[in-house]
Amino acid sequence: MLTRLSSAAKEVVIGEGPTVLIGERINPTGKKKLAAALMEGDMDVVRREAIAQVEAGADVLDVNVGVAGLDQVKMLPVALKTVMDAVDVPISIDSNNPEALDAALKLYKGKPLINSITGEEKAMASLLPLVKEYGAAFIALTMDDEGIPTDVDRRVAIAHKIVDRAVSMGIPQEDVIIDCLVMTVATDHTAAAATQEAIRRVRAELGQNVTAGVSNVSFGLPERDVINSTFLALLIGAGVNCPIVDVAKVRPLVLATDMLLSRDEYSARYIKAYRERQKALEAQAAQQAQPT
Amino acid sequence: MLTRLSSAAKEVVIGEGPTVLIGERINPTGKKKLAAALMEGDMDVVRREAIAQVEAGADVLDVNVGVAGLDQVKMLPVALKTVMDAVDVPISIDSNNPEALDAALKLYKGKPLINSITGEEKAMASLLPLVKEYGAAFIALTMDDEGIPTDVDRRVAIAHKIVDRAVSMGIPQEDVIIDCLVMTVATDHTAAAATQEAIRRVRAELGQNVTAGVSNVSFGLPERDVINSTFLALLIGAGVNCPIVDVAKVRPLVLATDMLLSRDEYSARYIKAYRERQKALEAQAAQQAQPT
Numbered sequence: 001m002l003t004r005l006s007s008a009a010k011e012v013v014i015g016e017g018p019t020v021l022i023g024e025r026i027n028p029t030g031k032k033k034l035a036a037a038l039m040e041g042d043m044d045v046v047r048r049e050a051i052a053q054v055e056a057g058a059d060v061l062d063v064n065v066g067v068a069g070l071d072q073v074k075m076l077p078v079a080l081k082t083v084m085d086a087v088d089v090p091i092s093i094d095s096n097n098p099e100a101l102d103a104a105l106k107l108y109k110g111k112p113l114i115n116s117i118t119g120e121e122k123a124m125a126s127l128l129p130l131v132k133e134y135g136a137a138f139i140a141l142t143m144d145d146e147g148i149p150t151d152v153d154r155r156v157a158i159a160h161k162i163v164d165r166a167v168s169m170g171i172p173q174e175d176v177i178i179d180c181l182v183m184t185v186a187t188d189h190t191a192a193a194a195t196q197e198a199i200r201r202v203r204a205e206l207g208q209n210v211t212a213g214v215s216n217v218s219f220g221l222p223e224r225d226v227i228n229s230t231f232l233a234l235l236i237g238a239g240v241n242c243p244i245v246d247v248a249k250v251r252p253l254v255l256a257t258d259m260l261l262s263r264d265e266y267s268a269r270y271i272k273a274y275r276e277r278q279k280a281l282e283a284q285a286a287q288q289a290q291p292t
Numbered sequence: 293m294l295t296r297l298s299s300a301a302k303e304v305v306i307g308e309g310p311t312v313l314i315g316e317r318i319n320p321t322g323k324k325k326l327a328a329a330l331m332e333g334d335m336d337v338v339r340r341e342a343i344a345q346v347e348a349g350a351d352v353l354d355v356n357v358g359v360a361g362l363d364q365v366k367m368l369p370v371a372l373k374t375v376m377d378a379v380d381v382p383i384s385i386d387s388n389n390p391e392a393l394d395a396a397l398k399l400y401k402g403k404p405l406i407n408s409i410t411g412e413e414k415a416m417a418s419l420l421p422l423v424k425e426y427g428a429a430f431i432a433l434t435m436d437d438e439g440i441p442t443d444v445d446r447r448v449a450i451a452h453k454i455v456d457r458a459v460s461m462g463i464p465q466e467d468v469i470i471d472c473l474v475m476t477v478a479t480d481h482t483a484a485a486a487t488q489e490a491i492r493r494v495r496a497e498l499g500q501n502v503t504a505g506v507s508n509v510s511f512g513l514p515e516r517d518v519i520n521s522t523f524l525a526l527l528i529g530a531g532v533n534c535p536i537v538d539v540a541k542v543r544p545l546v547l548a549t550d551m552l553l554s555r556d557e558y559s560a561r562y563i564k565a566y567r568e569r570q571k572a573l574e575a576q577a578a579q580q581a582q583p584t
Contacts, residue, residue, distance in 0.1 A: 217552070226545055
């Protein structure tokens with residue numbers, strides 16, 4: 001099953017070949033500097049993050065302006081326009097505010113991803129019509145009006161429900177990307193395995209493409225990087241093919257994982273990315289060595 | 293299926309709970325210093341490697357004295373005795389020389405692992421009787437007189453063949469640990485996925501416990517550590533439960549992987565190992581700060 005996203009000039013296809021990386025860094029959660037800049041309407045940080053992530057190998061960029069007190073209806077389109085002007089990759093418009101999404105979708109050129117829609121009745125009722133109207137793809141979260149089920153069966157059932165609802169409205173099935181949700185393993189030692197199992201079942205039963213964010217899993221634990229990167233490899237092994245990640249940090253690991261899952265003939269992508277990183281480091285070193 | 297190994301004082305059970313780590317460092321392949329020491333009959337390096345690996349968390353130690361020109365029949369028992377005197381973990385006796393194995397098995401206290409026996413007729417005929425005689429467990433390699441098959445079906449068939457042969461001789465089925473062999477991904481981009489698939493099938497069809505060494509996979513490629521550690525996580529996810537590894541290097545990753553596969557309630561093992569590493573680092577720093 002192929003999900004096609006596009007910017008004005010570029011198409012990205014999820015579901016064939018290597019893992020598609022959605023860059024997570026344009027999101028003010030936990031980022032004071034970005035939050036302050038967004039509050040002031042200063043788009044410099046957004047622009048720089050967009051360019052840096054695409055240079056690091058992001059295939060799609062997530063854009064989120066969720067700061068308490070900020071007018072999303074006004075600022076989501078501004079941030080979106082900034083990113084569209086700065087880079088040419090498809091965008092994941094990250095909001096559950098219908099008016100903000102509507103304003104953003106109006107000016108988007110291409111086929112965007114909407115991140116995200118839960119199985120809550122209110123969310124489906126208010127957001128799926130926008131998906132349909134603008135011909136977008138969207139990320140479906142496996143939670144509903146009763147919260148996030150710890151139970152694998154119930155998460156898979158919610159995935160089925162959202163897909164069925166979307167299809168019944170005329171949204172193509174391949175435009176639903178599932179996020180099986182990652183919970184903290186320190187408070188429930190079965191949580192990480194449950195997510196992997198839910199992902200395997202969604203892939204087997206529905207065939208949908210699957211996304212995930214990994215960092216929740218290690219909340220409260222020391223040396224989170226080793227947990228997060230190990231989990232990302234396991235999730236890709238389980239069927240995640242478009243994770244939302246800090247691209248600069250995880251790309252070598254994702255390239256290695258793709259290579260180890262038969263998706264990189266002659267190790268060509270892995271070696272090319274390595275050489276590009278080496279070249280960038282050399283250029284940096286040369287610049288620093290120059291007299292100022 | 294549980295495989296029990298033991299030293300004189302300690303039992304290690306493979307197949308329940310967390311991953312069992314077999315320490316790989318007492319092996320002269322590619323280690324000039326160890327090779328030279330073995331040639332001179334100097335057991336200091338062997339002793340130090342044994343202690344260091346157990347301190348780093350090794351559950352079992354592999355002992356290999358394979359240096360060209362060295363008398364294995366004489367030296368394998370000497371090295372084995374050195375390790376038995378230095379630490380109390382079970383040992384994987386690593387040789388395919390029947391006389392050397394016989395001499396080593398004679399003096400071993402407990403139930404050892406023999407590493408390894410292929411599906412070659414000659415190997416099975418000469419080595420399985422030793423397994424039977426001494427009540428050992430052994431690692432079966434999925435290769436035979438025609439070499440290492442690239443084909444998954446044939447590797448699984450060889451695993452079946454060796455298990456059948458062992459069982460027909462009265463060796464308990466659980467004492468056969470399978471190694472599905474790891475080939476280089478740079479020369480065959482399907483090689484790493486084939487190994488994972490063979491492991492899944494061996495676990496599903498036979499139920500045997502499974503070991504693996506990972507480092508071959510990255511031969512000829514840059515930044516081998518990221519490939520090897522990613523592969524180790526994927527292999528454990530596929531069913532490997534007693535890999536042969538450089539324990540100090542990979543233990544944090546293996547503990548994270550076990551935690552992410554529901555094998556670490558309250559993240560207790562992960563947190564304990566982290567604290568022990570911190571304490572060791574602090575002790576080291578304190579020692580270095582002392583006036584000499």
